[in-house]
Amino acid sequence: MPEVIVIGSGVIGLSAARALQLAGHDVHIVTRDLPKNTTSIAAGAVWSGSALEGRSRIWAAATLAYFLPLTKEANSGVTLQRMREVYAERVPDPWYRDRLPFFQRLSKHELRGGLVGGYLMDVPMIAPPIYLQRLHDQFLAAGGTVEKRKIESLGELAGEAPLLVNCSGVGAREVAGDEAVYPIRGQTMLLDAKGIRVGYMDNVAIDHIFPRADGVLIGGVKQKGDWNRQLDPATAADIMRRCSKIERRLANAKVLREFVGLRPGRDEVRLELERLDDGGAVIHNYGHGSVGYTLSWGCAEEVVALAEKAQSK
Numbered sequence: 001m002p003e004v005i006v007i008g009s010g011v012i013g014l015s016a017a018r019a020l021q022l023a024g025h026d027v028h029i030v031t032r033d034l035p036k037n038t039t040s041i042a043a044g045a046v047w048s049g050s051a052l053e054g055r056s057r058i059w060a061a062a063t064l065a066y067f068l069p070l071t072k073e074a075n076s077g078v079t080l081q082r083m084r085e086v087y088a089e090r091v092p093d094p095w096y097r098d099r100l101p102f103f104q105r106l107s108k109h110e111l112r113g114g115l116v117g118g119y120l121m122d123v124p125m126i127a128p129p130i131y132l133q134r135l136h137d138q139f140l141a142a143g144g145t146v147e148k149r150k151i152e153s154l155g156e157l158a159g160e161a162p163l164l165v166n167c168s169g170v171g172a173r174e175v176a177g178d179e180a181v182y183p184i185r186g187q188t189m190l191l192d193a194k195g196i197r198v199g200y201m202d203n204v205a206i207d208h209i210f211p212r213a214d215g216v217l218i219g220g221v222k223q224k225g226d227w228n229r230q231l232d233p234a235t236a237a238d239i240m241r242r243c244s245k246i247e248r249r250l251a252n253a254k255v256l257r258e259f260v261g262l263r264p265g266r267d268e269v270r271l272e273l274e275r276l277d278d279g280g281a282v283i284h285n286y287g288h289g290s291v292g293y294t295l296s297w298g299c300a301e302e303v304v305a306l307a308e309k310a311q312s313k
């Protein structure tokens with residue numbers, strides 16, 4: 001019997017599984033989908049701290065500290081990317097400004113079309129197909145095991161391990177019976193575009209241009225309550241039109257891949273230990289919405305601390 005079963009192999013499950021393994025635990029993953037079919041594969045994915053409050057800032061800061069050294073490692077799938085983050089209103093300096101290697105406010109002449117505030121900064125940019133594969137490979141190489149299996153509820157795993165870690169993303173609505181979880185549908189396109197050195201992020205219009213290790217990812221949409229995992233050609237055309245208006249070099253770029261992902265929406269992340277009647281325990285770690293990469297490693301470190309608490313009884 002494994003010591004810990006992690007449910008899910010998106011960025012949240014893989015990070016938790018790997019952090020637990022690094023802390024000396026024997027970990028088994030049970031997952032409906034392998035990483036290449038998760039929401040996590042569809043993500044941007046930039047470290048993005050601006051909208052965060054409370055505990056999320058602590059997790060994001062820990063994740064930033066984990067990602068920054070990876071930007072210097074070849075083939076990690078994490079690069080240091082200069083980004084413009086823009087707003088239609090004046091914005092204060094963000095809480096994380098002094099943690100970044102480069103940060104400056106955008107001046108008026110750098111902003112167009114009704115935008116009045118924003119930042120120019122260097123932040124970690126993750127290429128999910130590379131980063132997730134690497135985490136998965138590291139997990140297996142260190143003796144971890146993966147079982148492809150859909151579970152209907154946590155009770156189904158009773159007796160299979162003393163500790164469960166529930167990282168089922170939007171699937172937590174079913175797995176944990178949590179009706180506060182809902183999908184926020186996203187759609188993105190990976191382009192073979194050259195020469196785009198500075199990325200772009202408008203989180204209100206959801207105009208995203210992310211140069212990363214495997215191409216330039218553009219997006220997107222945030223469609224609350226939409227469970228549709230199929231690509232919508234009209235949405236793709238609209239994303240291309242909006243992003244090409246911002247960056248003309250995108251207009252004729254070849255499309256390498258298209259993605260759909262269901263962000264796990266919830267008012268707040270659920271990261272807590274629950275003791276079960278059968279003497280076992282479950283650590284819930286889901287509901288990361290639009291910032292799963294940004295919070296991933298900090299949450300994984302908290303899972304390790306909670307696992308120690310669960311075992312100490």
Ligand SMILES: Cc1cc2nc3c(=O)[nH]c(=O)nc-3n(C[C@H](O)[C@H](O)[C@H](O)COP(=O)(O)OP(=O)(O)OC[C@H]3O[C@@H](n4cnc5c(N)ncnc54)[C@H](O)[C@@H]3O)c2cc1C
Pocket residue numbers: 007008009010011012013030031032033034035038039040041042043044045046047048149150151152167168169170171172174175185186187188219220260261262263264286287288289290291292293294295
């Ligand atoms: C278009 C888009 C852009 C994004 N951009 C960014 C960004 O720039 N920065 C950022 O920080 N975040 C970004 N995100 C958000 C981020 O991708 C998510 O928060 C993150 O992927 C959630 O990870 P997860 O592991 O919880 O969920 P998932 O990746 O959905 O993984 C859930 C796992 O649980 C498994 N599972 C579910 N139900 C069951 C079941 N019943 N039985 C067994 N296994 C089950 C699934 O098979 C899967 O393996 C973006 C998301 C999208 C869609």
